[in-house]
Amino acid sequence: MRAHLAIPLTVIYAALWCLFWVDSYVWFRFEKWSLLVGFLSALPVCHYWIRRHRGSSIITRRAILSIxxxxxxxxIAYLPLLNHSYSLAETINQIGIAVAFFLGLIWAVWWTDHETKSTPESTHKKRIWDPRQLVAWYFGKKNNKLRQSLFTLISYTFTFGLISLVLTRLTGCSIYEAPLGGGKEKQLKQIVKIKKIIKKKYVINPYSSILFNPPPIDDVKLQVLEVTEHLYKIGHGKSDGAGFSAGTIRGKVRFIRLKYDGGDWQQDMNxxxxxxxxTEYGIRTGHPVSDRPEPMEIGRLKSFPPRKSPPMVYMTGQQKIILSAKEIKIMRNYLLECHGMLFGDNGGSSRWEGQFVSIMKNILPRVEPISVYLDHTIHRIPYPLPRLPIVAPHGRSNALGWVVDGRLVAYYHPxxxxxxxxxxxxxxxxEVWESSYQLGVNIIYYAHAEYNKWLERTKK
Amino acid sequence: MMRSLSLFLFLTASSMTEGALTSLQQINIKTFEKMRQVERYQIKIAEKHFLSGKHKIALAEYEKFLTLYKNSPGAPYAQLMWSHTMMKLKKPKTALRDGFQSVIDYWPKSNEATIAAYCMGSAYRTMGEVKDAQKSFRFLITEYPNHEIAIRARLDLLHYARLHQDMEERLRLLNELTYIVKRTKVSQQACITACHELAKLHCFAQKLDEGKKALATTYTGAALFDQVYNLSTQTVHHLLRDPKTKAAALKLGDQIISKLRAETAVRPKLTTKFLYQVADLHNTLGQPSETMKVYEEIGQLLGVNDSLRGRIANWYIARKKPDDARRIYGEFDDKATGLKHIADMFLKEGNITKAIDIFRELINIDGDNSGVYLWSIAGCYEKLSNWGKAIACYRQVDRFPSDYFAIAKCHRRLGEQKDAVILYQQIKIAGKSAPEATLQIGFTYEEAKEKEKAIRTFQLTCKRYPKSRQASIAHSHLQNKYNINVTLGGTEEE
Incomplete structure (x- = not known):
C-alpha cells in the first residue's frame, strides 16, 4: 500500500470501527457475526502498522502498539459475548480499562518529561503558567519535580475518568421496532378432530351356496386424526403475517435486560x-426475534425516540437494587409516557422482593400492587396457564402487578x-420449565400487544 | 316466627362449625326459609366445600345447584356464591363477567343483585381497574345510600382518595361518614374511624375547632376531653416538625397544659394521669426543667412510687446523667425491676462485666425468672466472646430449641463444628425448626471446610423443605458460592 494512502484509509477504517463499537454497546443494529467481522478486521490493520514501523524509533513502535x-x-472483550458469557466479557472490560489507564499514564508521564526537557527555560520574570516547565509558579520552589508528577497524575486521572464517564453513559439514539404483521389476541389450543369411517354394509343371502366372510355389522373403525392448529397468527392488528400492525419489516422482538447498581443484574444471563x-418466543409465535439479549443501563431508556421504545424490559437479581432519583424518574417516564412495561423476576431472595416493591412505590407512588389473577390476559394469551409456574419460591406465591389505565405496567414474578x-x-x-417458557412468551406478547394498541390508538 | 328462629339457629350453628362466611357471602334468612329441603342441602354442601377451601369442588356444587334448581329462590345466591368462589380461585375477570353480572342481569330486583353490584366494584379493585372501581362505588352510593354496601363503597373510595392524595374527595367522604351517614351497628365503626381521621386532618391544618366538632359526633364529656387531648398532642408533634409552625405548637401546648391543669380540679381522681400528661407535654415542647418540676409536684402530692421513679430515671438518662438514673433505679420498691433497668443500662453502655454481676444478683432475688437472667448472662458472655461460659449458661436454661441453636452457635465459634452438628441434628426432631437446623448444618460443614457435605446438606434443604425460607437461602447460596443450580422442585402455585 502506498504510504500517502495508508493514513486516510486508516482514519476511515477507525471511523468504521468506532461505528461497530458504538453499535455493540448502544445501537444493537448489526448482526453479532457482522460485529465480529468488524472487530476482527482490526487485526490486519494493526498488523500492517506494526510491520510498517518495524524499523522506526522505539517510541513510534510503542505508540503503535499502545494504539x-x-x-x-x-x-477479546467481544468474543465471550458470542457464547453469552456476559460476566467474563464484563471482567475483561474492567481489566482492559485498568490496563488502558496505566498505558495512558505511562504515556502522560513520558510526554510531560519529554516536554519539560525540550521546552527552553523561560528567562523573563513573569509568572509562568506552563505546566511543562518545572519553574511554573504553582509547583513552588521545593520538590517541583514531584509536584509536576503529581499534577500530571491528577490531571490525567481526571481526564481519563471524564472520558470513561462519557463513554459509559453513552445513550445514543436507539430505536425499537416490533415486527410488522397482524393477528388476534387468542389462546393457543390443540383441537382433536375425530373422523368416523363407516364401513360399507353388504346384504348377504344367508342361503347362498357361496361361502362369504361377512364383516360384523357394528364393527365401525374409528380413524383418529390429530389436527393441531399450529398455524396461528399470533400478533395484534390487521396486516399480513404474524406480528404487530404498527411494526416495521425490519422490526424484531428484542429482550432488554436492565442493568442496575447494587446487585447481580446479570443472573442466569451467562x-x-x-x-x-x-428463541422460544420466535419459534412459538413466528415473530422475527433478535439473535442476542441486550443488557442496558436504565439511563439509556430515555434515548429511545417517542413511539420507538421497547415495549418491555426485564429485571432480575437477588441482591440489592440501587436506583438513583434520576433513574426512578426515567423509569416512571418509560412506564407511563412511553407505554413500557417492567418485568421483574426474583432471582433468589425475599429481600429482593421487598426492594422491588419499594422501588415500584417510588416509581409509581399512586399505584398499589395487585395480585395478578389467573384469568388475566397475561396468563391466558397465547398460552392459558392454569397455575403460576414457580421454580424456587423466594417470597410470595402469587405474581404482583401494577395497573395503570387498565394496563399492566409492571409484572413481578416471585x-x-x-x-x-x-x-x-x-x-x-x-412441565414447570415449559410453563415458565409459556409465561415468558405471554409476558413478551402482552407487552408488545399493549404497545401496539397504544400506537394504533394514538396514530395521527 | 319460631320457624325463622330455628332456621337462624341452624344457619348460625352450621357456619360456626366450619369457619364463617362474610356478610357479603351470607344467604338472606328469608330466602333460605323459602327454599326446599333438597335445595338447602345442596347449598350447605357447596358452602361446606367453600369454607374448607376446596373451591373447585364448591364451584362444581354451585353449578350443580344452578342446573338442578334454576327456578329456586336460592338461585341468585348460588350464582353469587359461584362468583365468590371464582374470586377465591383468582379469576376475578370470570367472576365479574359470568358471575356478578349474571346475578344483576337475571335477578335484578333480588338482594343478591345489590351485593353483586358492590362485588363488581370490588372485583375491579382486585384487578387494579381503578377508574371502573370508583365508578361502581359512586353508583352504589347514589343508588343504595342506606345499604351496608354504601358504607363499604365509601371506605373503598376513601382508600383511593388517600392513595391518590385527593384531599377534596377525602374530605367530602369523611364529612359524609362523620356527619351524614346514619350510625347503625354496621356503619358505626366506619363512622368513628372517619371522625378521627377528619379531626386529625382539621387539627393538622390548625383548625382545632373543626377537629373538636368532628370528635363531638362520637364522644361527649370526659371521653371527648381525652380524645381532644390525644389529638392535640398529635397536632403539637406535627407542628413541631416544621420550624415555621413551631410557635403555633408552643402556643397550643401551653393551652393544652392549662386545660389539663383545670381538668384536675374537675376530675380529681385522675390528677396523676393529667399531671403525667402535663409532664409529657413539657417534654415534647422541649422544656425538660418544667418536666422535672411536674414530677416533683406529683411526688409531693401523691407520694413517690416506682412508676414516677422510672420516669425520673428516664429523665436523667435523657440528660445523660446515668449515675443519677442508676441511683433512682436503686431506690425502686420492686428491687428486681430496678436492678433489671440498671443491668440494661450497663449493657447499653458496654459495661458487660457489671451487667453480668447485676444479672447474677437478680437470680438470687428473683429466682422464679432465673432462666431469663441466665439467658441474658449467656448473651453477655457471647458479647465477651467467652463461648465456654456462654454454653454453660445456655445449658442451664430450658428453652428448646432456641437454647440448642444458641449452644450450637457457640460451638461453631469455638471451632467445634462436630458438636454443633450433633446439636442441630437433635433440633431436627422439632418439626418446625428442622429446615433452619438443616440449613445451619450446611453452614457448619462449610466452616469445617467439608465442602461436599455442605453442598449435600444445602441440596437436602432445598429438596426436603422446598417451600421454606431456608430453601430459598440454600438455593441462592448454592448458586452464588458454588455455582450450582439446584431445583426447589419447581411448583405451580394455584
Missing part, C-alpha cells in the same frame, strides 16, 4: 436464559422463572 491495544482489547426465551429458561432448566421438571 493497537484498544481494538485488540475490544475484540446460562442463556434470555436468549433461550427469545419464583425465579429465569432459572427455568436457562440451559439445563436448573433441573426443574419438564
Amino acid at each position: 493497537s491495544y484498544i481494538p485488540l482489547w475490544q475484540l 446460562r442463556g436464559a434470555d436468549l433461550n426465551l427469545l 419464583g425465579d422463572i429465569g432459572d427455568a429458561w436457562a440451559d439445563g432448566h436448573s433441573g426443574v421438571p419438564r
Whole structure:
C-alpha cells in the first residue's frame, strides 16, 4: 500500500470501527457475526502498522502498539459475548480499562518529561503558567519535580475518568421496532378432530351356496386424526403475517435486560436464559426475534425516540437494587409516557422482593400492587396457564402487578422463572420449565400487544 | 316466627362449625326459609366445600345447584356464591363477567343483585381497574345510600382518595361518614374511624375547632376531653416538625397544659394521669426543667412510687446523667425491676462485666425468672466472646430449641463444628425448626471446610423443605458460592 494512502484509509477504517463499537454497546443494529467481522478486521490493520514501523524509533513502535491495544482489547472483550458469557466479557472490560489507564499514564508521564526537557527555560520574570516547565509558579520552589508528577497524575486521572464517564453513559439514539404483521389476541389450543369411517354394509343371502366372510355389522373403525392448529397468527392488528400492525419489516422482538447498581443484574444471563426465551418466543409465535439479549443501563431508556421504545424490559437479581432519583424518574417516564412495561423476576431472595416493591412505590407512588389473577390476559394469551409456574419460591406465591389505565405496567414474578429458561432448566421438571417458557412468551406478547394498541390508538 | 328462629339457629350453628362466611357471602334468612329441603342441602354442601377451601369442588356444587334448581329462590345466591368462589380461585375477570353480572342481569330486583353490584366494584379493585372501581362505588352510593354496601363503597373510595392524595374527595367522604351517614351497628365503626381521621386532618391544618366538632359526633364529656387531648398532642408533634409552625405548637401546648391543669380540679381522681400528661407535654415542647418540676409536684402530692421513679430515671438518662438514673433505679420498691433497668443500662453502655454481676444478683432475688437472667448472662458472655461460659449458661436454661441453636452457635465459634452438628441434628426432631437446623448444618460443614457435605446438606434443604425460607437461602447460596443450580422442585402455585 502506498504510504500517502495508508493514513486516510486508516482514519476511515477507525471511523468504521468506532461505528461497530458504538453499535455493540448502544445501537444493537448489526448482526453479532457482522460485529465480529468488524472487530476482527482490526487485526490486519494493526498488523500492517506494526510491520510498517518495524524499523522506526522505539517510541513510534510503542505508540503503535499502545494504539493497537484498544481494538485488540475490544475484540477479546467481544468474543465471550458470542457464547453469552456476559460476566467474563464484563471482567475483561474492567481489566482492559485498568490496563488502558496505566498505558495512558505511562504515556502522560513520558510526554510531560519529554516536554519539560525540550521546552527552553523561560528567562523573563513573569509568572509562568506552563505546566511543562518545572519553574511554573504553582509547583513552588521545593520538590517541583514531584509536584509536576503529581499534577500530571491528577490531571490525567481526571481526564481519563471524564472520558470513561462519557463513554459509559453513552445513550445514543436507539430505536425499537416490533415486527410488522397482524393477528388476534387468542389462546393457543390443540383441537382433536375425530373422523368416523363407516364401513360399507353388504346384504348377504344367508342361503347362498357361496361361502362369504361377512364383516360384523357394528364393527365401525374409528380413524383418529390429530389436527393441531399450529398455524396461528399470533400478533395484534390487521396486516399480513404474524406480528404487530404498527411494526416495521425490519422490526424484531428484542429482550432488554436492565442493568442496575447494587446487585447481580446479570443472573442466569451467562446460562442463556434470555436468549433461550427469545428463541422460544420466535419459534412459538413466528415473530422475527433478535439473535442476542441486550443488557442496558436504565439511563439509556430515555434515548429511545417517542413511539420507538421497547415495549418491555426485564429485571432480575437477588441482591440489592440501587436506583438513583434520576433513574426512578426515567423509569416512571418509560412506564407511563412511553407505554413500557417492567418485568421483574426474583432471582433468589425475599429481600429482593421487598426492594422491588419499594422501588415500584417510588416509581409509581399512586399505584398499589395487585395480585395478578389467573384469568388475566397475561396468563391466558397465547398460552392459558392454569397455575403460576414457580421454580424456587423466594417470597410470595402469587405474581404482583401494577395497573395503570387498565394496563399492566409492571409484572413481578416471585419464583425465579429465569432459572427455568436457562440451559439445563436448573433441573426443574419438564412441565414447570415449559410453563415458565409459556409465561415468558405471554409476558413478551402482552407487552408488545399493549404497545401496539397504544400506537394504533394514538396514530395521527 | 319460631320457624325463622330455628332456621337462624341452624344457619348460625352450621357456619360456626366450619369457619364463617362474610356478610357479603351470607344467604338472606328469608330466602333460605323459602327454599326446599333438597335445595338447602345442596347449598350447605357447596358452602361446606367453600369454607374448607376446596373451591373447585364448591364451584362444581354451585353449578350443580344452578342446573338442578334454576327456578329456586336460592338461585341468585348460588350464582353469587359461584362468583365468590371464582374470586377465591383468582379469576376475578370470570367472576365479574359470568358471575356478578349474571346475578344483576337475571335477578335484578333480588338482594343478591345489590351485593353483586358492590362485588363488581370490588372485583375491579382486585384487578387494579381503578377508574371502573370508583365508578361502581359512586353508583352504589347514589343508588343504595342506606345499604351496608354504601358504607363499604365509601371506605373503598376513601382508600383511593388517600392513595391518590385527593384531599377534596377525602374530605367530602369523611364529612359524609362523620356527619351524614346514619350510625347503625354496621356503619358505626366506619363512622368513628372517619371522625378521627377528619379531626386529625382539621387539627393538622390548625383548625382545632373543626377537629373538636368532628370528635363531638362520637364522644361527649370526659371521653371527648381525652380524645381532644390525644389529638392535640398529635397536632403539637406535627407542628413541631416544621420550624415555621413551631410557635403555633408552643402556643397550643401551653393551652393544652392549662386545660389539663383545670381538668384536675374537675376530675380529681385522675390528677396523676393529667399531671403525667402535663409532664409529657413539657417534654415534647422541649422544656425538660418544667418536666422535672411536674414530677416533683406529683411526688409531693401523691407520694413517690416506682412508676414516677422510672420516669425520673428516664429523665436523667435523657440528660445523660446515668449515675443519677442508676441511683433512682436503686431506690425502686420492686428491687428486681430496678436492678433489671440498671443491668440494661450497663449493657447499653458496654459495661458487660457489671451487667453480668447485676444479672447474677437478680437470680438470687428473683429466682422464679432465673432462666431469663441466665439467658441474658449467656448473651453477655457471647458479647465477651467467652463461648465456654456462654454454653454453660445456655445449658442451664430450658428453652428448646432456641437454647440448642444458641449452644450450637457457640460451638461453631469455638471451632467445634462436630458438636454443633450433633446439636442441630437433635433440633431436627422439632418439626418446625428442622429446615433452619438443616440449613445451619450446611453452614457448619462449610466452616469445617467439608465442602461436599455442605453442598449435600444445602441440596437436602432445598429438596426436603422446598417451600421454606431456608430453601430459598440454600438455593441462592448454592448458586452464588458454588455455582450450582439446584431445583426447589419447581411448583405451580394455584
